[in-house]
Amino acid sequence: MKDIDACLQDIAQGSMTALQQLYQELHRSIYALLLSIVKNKSLAEDLLQETFITVYSKAHLYVPRTNGRAWVFRIARNLAYDALRKAKFTAQLEMDSGDGASLPNSRVENLDLMSALLELDEADRQIVVLHVVAGFKHREIADFLSLPHSTVRWRYRRALSKLAAILGGE
Template sequence: MLMLLAALQSEYGVPDPQQLEGLMAGLAAGDRESLAQLYHRTRAAVYGLALSILGSGHDAEDVTQDTYVTAWEKCHLYRPQGTPMAWLLTITRNLARMKLRDRGRTQDLGEEQWHAIPAQSPSVTPEDRAVLEAALSILSDQERQIVMLHAAAGLKHREIAKLLELPLPTVLSKYRRALSKLKTKLEGDDAP
């Protein structure tokens, strides 16, 4: 399972914080190419977080687009005290929560929404994706968010705790519990 998540991480790539800082400076200067590069380097993590909160591919796409519009409009508010990725994911989380409140409910992920996550790498096959989807479906929403933020977005547990507004020990505990569940699920599926 961890190898599959590592493949997702390599598929999406963990953006270099220094490169993102440069792109944020370009954004503040009004450079549209910096926005395009920021989008290209971070869209999978932004979309993944929105999808894990909303459970709807359509809504996640809307929130992803709104995140970059907001980043463009509010880039002057960014302070390099944290990381650009954490700043973007905080915008994403807030927009997703607002949409969730407006909608008033969550939905299960359909196959088409799962496959809407960018898949540009041949290292993640449709079969791998199906196994990952089945395994992740046994996790709670919060466990799934923590695993995806750590494995796919490359955030550290401390950053996840801040983003999700949870104590660090809770994030660590939920992450370990989620990995244990995933291991049990995958070993059970492989049993004759």
């Protein structure tokens, strides 16, 4: 596969092949990030598709020779936060109207690891998912989350310790 930077430049020129290549390269790790944020499989799948639609429509805004991977992940993260804000607003409207209806709860599989990940706070969970699933280096995560590199390393180690304790490890 071409590098992500080249794919984004080709996508800016309208290449669907480059978009397909980018999707094949990144969809699993982006889905994992989205799922870690929204905690709903169906919504994460919708946001995954919306991420690549946005990449296609905004590829002309990408600055070549910057971190294309982080650019795509930032789009996904922002879409996820927008969806959470919208869901929170909708839930507030429903409560205010006295409807009593609530948003559907996601059915998270009872996998020990998923349960353990969900016990981490959101920032720590994002760091673990970005590093382990998406393959980001700690420095890239620091840039992506606008945190100091040392903070990302410290939070990653702390998150791993928490996961080990939750899962009954050392």
